Amino acid sequence: MPRILVIDDDAAITELVKVNLELAGYDVSEANDGVKGQALAIQLMPDLIMLDLMLPRVDGLTLCQRLRRDERTSNIPILMLTALSQTQDKVEGFNAGADDYLTKPFEVQEMLARVRALLRRADRLPQAAHGEILSYGPLTLIPERFEAVWFGQTIKLTHLEFDLLHCLLQRHGQTVSPSDILREVWGYDPDDDIETIRVHVRHLRTKLEPDPRHPKYIKTVYGAGYCLELPPTDGKLPTSRNDRNEVTASPPQG
Numbered sequence: 665m666p667r668i669l670v671i672d673d674d675a676a677i678t679e680l681v682k683v684n685l686e687l688a689g690y691d692v693s694e695a696n697d698g699v700k701g702q703a704l705a706i707q708l709m710p711d712l713i714m715l716d717l718m719l720p721r722v723d724g725l726t727l728c729q730r731l732r733r734d735e736r737t738s739n740i741p742i743l744m745l746t747a748l749s750q751t752q753d754k755v756e757g758f759n760a761g762a763d764d765y766l767t768k769p770f771e772v773q774e775m776l777a778r779v780r781a782l783l784r785r786a787d788r789l790p791q792a793a794h795g796e797i798l799s800y801g802p803l804t805l806i807p808e809r810f811e812a813v814w815f816g817q818t819i820k821l822t823h824l825e826f827d828l829l830h831c832l833l834q835r836h837g838q839t840v841s842p843s844d845i846l847r848e849v850w851g852y853d854p855d856d857d858i859e860t861i862r863v864h865v866r867h868l869r870t871k872l873e874p875d876p877r878h879p880k881y882i883k884t885v886y887g888a889g890y891c892l893e894l895p896p897t898d899g900k901l902p903t904s905r906n907d908r909n910e911v912t913a914s915p916p917q918g
Contacts, residue, residue, distance in 0.1 A: 666783055667691040669708060671701035671727070672716035672745060677768065681714065681745075684772045685779070698722025702730060705737050712782055717746035717757065725760045732761035739823060741782040745770075758863035763824055764850065765860065781851030785827060800836055801894040805829065812872075819871050824849065828864055832882070832892035841889040865890060 668685055672678045673696045682692045693708055695701040698719045705713060713731070717724035724744065731737040744762040746753070754765050764778055798805045804813040810826040812819045821829065827849045832840055842858040850860070865884075869876040883891045 665689060665691045666711040667693065667708060668712045668714060668779070669701070669704055669710040670694045670714045670745075671696075671698070671704075671719065671724070672714070673697060673719055674716070677716075677745075680772075681775070684776065688776055688779075690779075696720075698724070698727040702727055705731055705740065706734070709736070710740060712779060713740055713742045714745050714779075715742055715762070717744060717748055717753070725756060728757070728760040728762055741785070741823075743778060743782060754859050755863055758860065761822075784851055785823060785849075798830075798833075800833065801896050803829075803833065803894055805833065814872055821871070822867075824864060825868055825871075828861075829868060829892075832890060836892045836894050839885045839889045839891045845889070861890075 666689075668690050670678055670681050670685075670692060671694070672681070675696070678694050678696070682694060685692045693704060693710065695704050699721045701713075701715070701719070702722065704710075715724050715728060719727065722730075724746065728742055728744070731740065731742065741763045742761065744754075744757040744765045745768065746757070746765075747768040757765050763782055766775060766778055798807070802815045805811075805826065806813065807826075810821050810823055812821055812826070812829060828845065831845055831848045842861050845861055846858075865882060866876070869879050869882050873879050873881060881893055883893055885891050
């Protein structure tokens with residue numbers, strides 16, 4: 665039975681979430697502030713964390729960053745649960761390391777769908793199916809470790825970054841629409857909010873591009889989606905890239 669940790673100081677919301685998750689077959693634990701939430705996350709090692717943004721003692725953004733920096737909790741999916749709905753609030757949540765974002769008030773069925781999608785993605789270890797591409801030119805994906813070999817260097821990815829790069833690699837040289845990315849990577853029907861995709865594409869560019877502000881490989885096709893353009897043969901890493909053997913999975917700040 666998957667265990668879910670709900671960290672929220674609103675008792676009514678916590679009870680609503682807890683009851684519906686338990687009815688859906690999940691084991692639910694709860695904490696009402698950031699300090700208790702971090703302690704329980706380390707103690708319980710839940711399969712998913714639902715994290716409110718506005719928390720006493722330690723706020724949700726800070727806690728999310730702490731959980732991502734701690735190797736014990738760095739790969740636990742985090743669903744940000746908050747009343748703040750502005751685009752910038754979502755960007756800050758994703759930059760802190762959240763995997764998905766659910767705005768209060770929300771429909772219970774939408775909450776359950778997003779929980780299922782996050783658990784399914786975290787549980788899934790991509791395996792190469794017949795005809796599936798895991799290597800092309802300077803890029804090779806390593807599903808067992810959620811890593812990429814990029815121009816000969818090992819790049820550590822989050823699970824979500826790996827899935828996003830995997831999605832683009834399957835169609836390298838082609839434009840992939842935001843709706844297709846949301847269905848394949850996030851696992852639910854698309855809505856009109858593509859900020860989720862933009863933030864994670866920016867994270868990937870920070871790790872793979874010589875100049876993330878002027879992307880050479882992960883290109884935006886305005887009004888249509890994103891395109892991964894790779895040279896057909898291996899080459900040396902561009903000289904403008906930092907000379908590092910490994911890039912960590914920590915998302916950029918801001």
